[in-house]
Amino acid sequence: MKVENQKAWYFVMPVLLLVAFNALIPMMTVVNYSVQETFGDNLFFWQGLDWFEKLLRSERFHAALGRQFLFTGTILAIEVPLGVIIALAMPRKGFWVPVCLVTMALPMLIPWNVVGAMWNIFTLPDIGLLGYVMNHTLGINYNMTQDPLAAWITIIVMDVWHWTSLVALLSYAGLVSIPDAYYQAAKIDGASAWSVFRFIQLPKMKQVLIIAVLLRFMDSFNIYTEPFVLTGGGPGNSTTLLSIDLEKMALGQFDLGPAAAMSLIYFAITLLASWLFYTLMTRNN
Amino acid sequence: MRKRNWIVIIYILFLLLPIYWLVAMSFKTTGEILSGFSLFPQTWTFDNYRVIFTDPSWYWGYINSIAYVSLNTVISIAVALPAAYAFSRYRFLGDKQLFFWLLTNRMAPAAVFALPFFQLYSAVGLFDTYWAVALAHCLFNIPLAVWILEGFMSGVPVELDETAYVDGYSFPRFFITIFLPTISSGVGVAAFFCFMFSWVELLLAKTLTAVAAKPIAATMTKTASSAGYELGLLAAAGTLTIIPGAIVIYFVRNYIAKGFALGRV
Numbered sequence: 001m002k003v004e005n006q007k008a009w010y011f012v013m014p015v016l017l018l019v020a021f022n023a024l025i026p027m028m029t030v031v032n033y034s035v036q037e038t039f040g041d042n043l044f045f046w047q048g049l050d051w052f053e054k055l056l057r058s059e060r061f062h063a064a065l066g067r068q069f070l071f072t073g074t075i076l077a078i079e080v081p082l083g084v085i086i087a088l089a090m091p092r093k094g095f096w097v098p099v100c101l102v103t104m105a106l107p108m109l110i111p112w113n114v115v116g117a118m119w120n121i122f123t124l125p126d127i128g129l130l131g132y133v134m135n136h137t138l139g140i141n142y143n144m145t146q147d148p149l150a151a152w153i154t155i156i157v158m159d160v161w162h163w164t165s166l167v168a169l170l171s172y173a174g175l176v177s178i179p180d181a182y183y184q185a186a187k188i189d190g191a192s193a194w195s196v197f198r199f200i201q202l203p204k205m206k207q208v209l210i211i212a213v214l215l216r217f218m219d220s221f222n223i224y225t226e227p228f229v230l231t232g233g234g235p236g237n238s239t240t241l242l243s244i245d246l247e248k249m250a251l252g253q254f255d256l257g258p259a260a261a262m263s264l265i266y267f268a269i270t271l272l273a274s275w276l277f278y279t280l281m282t283r284n285n
Numbered sequence: 286m287r288k289r290n291w292i293v294i295i296y297i298l299f300l301l302l303p304i305y306w307l308v309a310m311s312f313k314t315t316g317e318i319l320s321g322f323s324l325f326p327q328t329w330t331f332d333n334y335r336v337i338f339t340d341p342s343w344y345w346g347y348i349n350s351i352a353y354v355s356l357n358t359v360i361s362i363a364v365a366l367p368a369a370y371a372f373s374r375y376r377f378l379g380d381k382q383l384f385f386w387l388l389t390n391r392m393a394p395a396a397v398f399a400l401p402f403f404q405l406y407s408a409v410g411l412f413d414t415y416w417a418v419a420l421a422h423c424l425f426n427i428p429l430a431v432w433i434l435e436g437f438m439s440g441v442p443v444e445l446d447e448t449a450y451v452d453g454y455s456f457p458r459f460f461i462t463i464f465l466p467t468i469s470s471g472v473g474v475a476a477f478f479c480f481m482f483s484w485v486e487l488l489l490a491k492t493l494t495a496v497a498a499k500p501i502a503a504t505m506t507k508t509a510s511s512a513g514y515e516l517g518l519l520a521a522a523g524t525l526t527i528i529p530g531a532i533v534i535y536f537v538r539n540y541i542a543k544g545f546a547l548g549r550v
Contacts, residue, residue: 002374002375002376003374003375003376004375004376004377005375005376005377006377006378007377008371008372008374008375008377008380009371009377009378011367011368011370011371012367012368012371012372012383014363014364014367014368015364015365015368015387015427015431016383018360018364018420018423018427019387019390019423019424019427019428021420022390022398022402022420022421022423022424023390023393023424025401025405026398026401026402026405027401029400029401029404029405030397030401085292086292086293086296088289089289089290089292089293090293091290091293098535098538100293100297101538101539101541102531102534102535102538103297103300103301104296104297104300105534105538105541106300106304106527106530106531106534107300107304108481108485109481109484109485109527109529109530109531109534110485110523110526110527110530111484111485111486111487111501111502111526112485112486112487112502113487113502113505114502114505114523114526114527117505117519117523118303118304118306118307118523119303121306121307121310121516121519121520122302122303122306122307126321126322127318127319127321127322127516128306129302129303129306129324130302130303132322136322161299161300161303164296165300166545169541169542169545170542170545170546172542173542173543173546208542208546211545211546211547212545212546215545218392221394222392222393222394222395222396224394224395224396224488225487225488242394242396243394243395243396246394246396246397247396247399247488250396250399250400251399251400256400259400263394263396263397266394266396266397267393267394267397270389270392270393270394271389271392273392274385274388274389274392275385277388277392278385278388
């Protein structure tokens with residue numbers, strides 16, 4: 001049992017100070033901007049909640065938010081089942097286990113802009129491997145700098161490439177924690193492969209799968225660098241996800257007020273998801 | 286059984302193909318790249334790598350990246366250790382709320398913080414230094430380290446602490462000579478994850494640096510846009526950024542899942 005000890009606060013103090021410095025001051029800056037209008041030269045005017053109202057009604061924000069949910073929904077629908085299937089198919093012991101683990105983790109350790117650049121090189125119509133095979137071997141007209149659908153498919157395939165391993169590795173960790181006795185009992189009962197999955201493997205994977213889904217939800221919701229390097233949000237605005245739109249507004253057009261209001265709404269959505277994450281994760285502890 | 290193996294083999298091939306293409310590209314001459322498609326480099330060249338290792342604006346990018354990543358890892362682990370111990374051993378006022386608040390920072394979109402971070406670190410005079418990036422990355426790495434370490438520490442029975450105190454150990458002596466060695470794999474995993482997330486992040490690193498502390502990733506984006514199509518050079522630089530991760534990953538392969546689950550598998 002944990003002991004009650006208020007002196008533990010001294011232990012958390014360094015963490016608290018460092019994270020608060022990084023989290024609270026910038027957050028207050030954002031709040032500050034979100035209720036003011038500026039014309040440069042450090043001249044600010046009180047604006048109240050106008051930016052929030054305008055933003056919540058603006059087509060542009062709705063479009064970006066819609067694209068974001070479409071992106072996150074699509075990658076979750078692909079990565080979660082695919083990750084579970086791969087985890088089930090992975091070897092449990094022997095030489096190939098470390099080989100699988102290391103190669104599968106590799107994409108996650110590549111800097112995000114290199115991931116974007118790599119996929120750019122991979123998909124160039126006449127030079128890239130994928131682009132060449134699509135255009136010249138299979139005869140499918142594929143050019144993601146011009147065709148919005150091709151751009152969408154490319155960023156989704158890129159994310160599946162980048163992060164499916166996360167789901168697979170987490171599910172695998174859940175699977176290997178199942179004692180052999182469970183499988184032996186199932187064999188004696190004559191259980192089918194499906195019932196083994198449904199009644200033994202899935203319940204054991206549930207906890208890690210919740211973590212995987214929510215991590216993927218949040219990280220894909222915050223995604224910026226990879227699609228920015230790969231498509232730049234284009235063609236047109238077709239792959240301008242929430243973060244890319246925010247950066248266009250804040251650093252591109254320097255519309256600080258609307259960008260700050262958008263940041264806060266954006267952060268509120270992530271916060272809600274974090275709370276859900278925390279509740280689900282700590283419920284069984 | 287055989288069908289299962291094919292699933293894994295196809296998946297791993299799918300993972301390796303873009304990486305193969307990047308590496309193959311880095312050994313081709315610009316002329317070969319632009320003249321058309323070739324599955325293997327026709328004339329092997331190390332020129333792209335030679336440029337990176339001799340041009341200071343390139344190799345300093347790597348030095349800068351490694352400098353702030355290491356600094357960040359050291360800071361994150363150093364402050365996370367006592368905090369994680371407190372969370373795993375004691376109840377105190379507001380502990381659950383604090384723990385949750387830390388997690389929200391792991392989830393915060395970096396894009397939200399880019400501009401305020403720029404202003405904050407300019408105001409305190411740290412802009413374009415290793416410290417700026419290392420401290421900024423603490424925003425998501427400290428929560429991560431606290432969570433992972435807490436997970437590992439909770440697996441150590443409290444009896445260990447109690448026995449040590451009965452034997453007359455002071456807290457610092459117990460923590461350093463007994464407790465740290467016990468959770469050394471946890472420290473390794475937490476350090477690995479701090480290293481990794483600081484290494485792959487670009488948005489904040491790019492926003493907080495200009496010249497002196499510019500990360501390799503930012504050098505690459507500049508090349509991609511300004512110098513036109515120096516694809517071979519870009520590919521070589523990209524290949525070199527994969528190597529550090531590929532080396533360290535072998536040592537933590539059995540703990541990757543535990544790290545991603547924030548110490549909770």
